[in-house]
Amino acid sequence: MTAITHHLPDHLLASYAAGTLPQPFALVVASHVSLCDDCRASLEAHNAAGGVVLETTLEERLSKDLKASILAQLDDDFVREPVYEREGALPGPVMEALEGQPPKWKSLGLGVKQCIISAGENGSVRLLHIPPGQAMPDHSHGGLELTLVLQGSFSDEGGRFGVGDVEVANEDVEHTPIADAGDPCICLAATDAPLKFNSLMPRLLQPIFKI
Amino acid sequence: MNTQSALSQETQWMIAVRDNRDKAAFGALFDHYAARLKGFVMRSGVSSGQAEEIVQDVMLTVWRKADQFDPNRAQVSAWVYQVTRNRMIDMIRKERRPIPEELTQEPDPEPDASQSLALEQEATKLREAIQRLKPDQREIIERVYLGELTHQEISNQTGLPLGTIKSRVRLGLERLRHELKGMRS
Numbered sequence: 001m002t003a004i005t006h007h008l009p010d011h012l013l014a015s016y017a018a019g020t021l022p023q024p025f026a027l028v029v030a031s032h033v034s035l036c037d038d039c040r041a042s043l044e045a046h047n048a049a050g051g052v053v054l055e056t057t058l059e060e061r062l063s064k065d066l067k068a069s070i071l072a073q074l075d076d077d078f079v080r081e082p083v084y085e086r087e088g089a090l091p092g093p094v095m096e097a098l099e100g101q102p103p104k105w106k107s108l109g110l111g112v113k114q115c116i117i118s119a120g121e122n123g124s125v126r127l128l129h130i131p132p133g134q135a136m137p138d139h140s141h142g143g144l145e146l147t148l149v150l151q152g153s154f155s156d157e158g159g160r161f162g163v164g165d166v167e168v169a170n171e172d173v174e175h176t177p178i179a180d181a182g183d184p185c186i187c188l189a190a191t192d193a194p195l196k197f198n199s200l201m202p203r204l205l206q207p208i209f210k211i
Numbered sequence: 212m213n214t215q216s217a218l219s220q221e222t223q224w225m226i227a228v229r230d231n232r233d234k235a236a237f238g239a240l241f242d243h244y245a246a247r248l249k250g251f252v253m254r255s256g257v258s259s260g261q262a263e264e265i266v267q268d269v270m271l272t273v274w275r276k277a278d279q280f281d282p283n284r285a286q287v288s289a290w291v292y293q294v295t296r297n298r299m300i301d302m303i304r305k306e307r308r309p310i311p312e313e314l315t316q317e318p319d320p321e322p323d324a325s326q327s328l329a330l331e332q333e334a335t336k337l338r339e340a341i342q343r344l345k346p347d348q349r350e351i352i353e354r355v356y357l358g359e360l361t362h363q364e365i366s367n368q369t370g371l372p373l374g375t376i377k378s379r380v381r382l383g384l385e386r387l388r389h390e391l392k393g394m395r396s
Contacts, residue, residue, distance in 0.1 A: 044289065
């Protein structure tokens with residue numbers, strides 16, 4: 001495994017820390033941080049800054065009985081949330097989003113498969129499985145796109161992206177990612193533009209054999 | 212002087228909660244944080260009643276997940292901030308916030324407070340750096356971490372205050388990253 005060279009930009013880490021990042025992107029951030037100590041350290045830094053802001057927030061008066069009520073609950077039983085472990089190429093946050101189940105792949109043709117994890121008004125996030133030499137389905141060009149490599153690698157105008165690397169693209173960037181030779185490329189891809197299923201087909205009908 | 216006693220009161224309370232399930236220390240943490248937390252949560256526009264529900268949830272999470280607190284990696288305020296964000300997203304947005312995998316680490320048999328102390332010193336410097344910012348820049352920083360700006364809006368704030376924070380904290384991060392590497396190996 002080669003070192004991670006494509007990291008998350010700081011404004012996305014700050015937005016994740018502050019809780020303002022839409023969920024599809026937050027899943028990519030949590031997954032990248034699971035793989036990247038460098039960005040984990042940066043995220044801790046943003047939490048530290050958040051802590052400073054919390055410490056300096058003006059206080060609000062509390063109800064008289066709040067403290068007693070909380071202290072009285074300390075010995076109550078509680079259920080720990082399940083912790084989802086990494087499974088093969090899929091990091092814990094992806095396994096949690098899949099509720100611990102293996103991905104349900106849907107074929108898009110030519111060996112390309114996808115598993116939509118969530119799609120809604122906040123955008124969408126999905127797993128993509130691309131055989132070597134195949135182009136990634138066109139994930140729309142209207143807004144922000146984050147693509148995190150979980151297995152294999154792909155290359156495009158932005159360089160080569162291996163396991164743990166994240167490509168950040170927006171509508172200004174025209175790019176055509178192609179899976180490199182070797183293992184099939186598995187990516188976690190999030191976008192805030194609506195999924196356009198139609199636009200997948202033309203690209204897929206023009207496979208680029210470039211192994 | 213022993214380094215443990217040089218740590219901030221909040222850190223010592225949190226360690227007492229984690230290691231000894233010390234309810235008096237938890238009460239002290241409540242007194243320090245709860246009213247600030249309520250003010251912080253209400254900045255997002257929720258009612259006083261719902262804010263107190265969230266404060267209750269955050270404080271109970273602090274008690275129940277105290278074993279995840281590691282003073283070598285985060286100050287109490289940073290950890291409480293993170294817990295608060297998680298609970299607010301769950302309770303206000305009704306979404307599960309995706310959370311990074313926990314680092315797997317063995318409990319240190321001979322805890323050394325010097326790393327925690329160094330981290331606290333960086334946090335103090337960070338606080339001072341934020342306080343020294345010009346009022347308009349400081350306000351931007353507050354708005355970022357109060358969750359009042361979208362990622363796009365943060366990105367449009369061409370750098371300066373975020374850059375200050377980052378360079379300030381970077382110093383501490385070099386150490387932190389070194390330690391993270393040690394945990395992985």
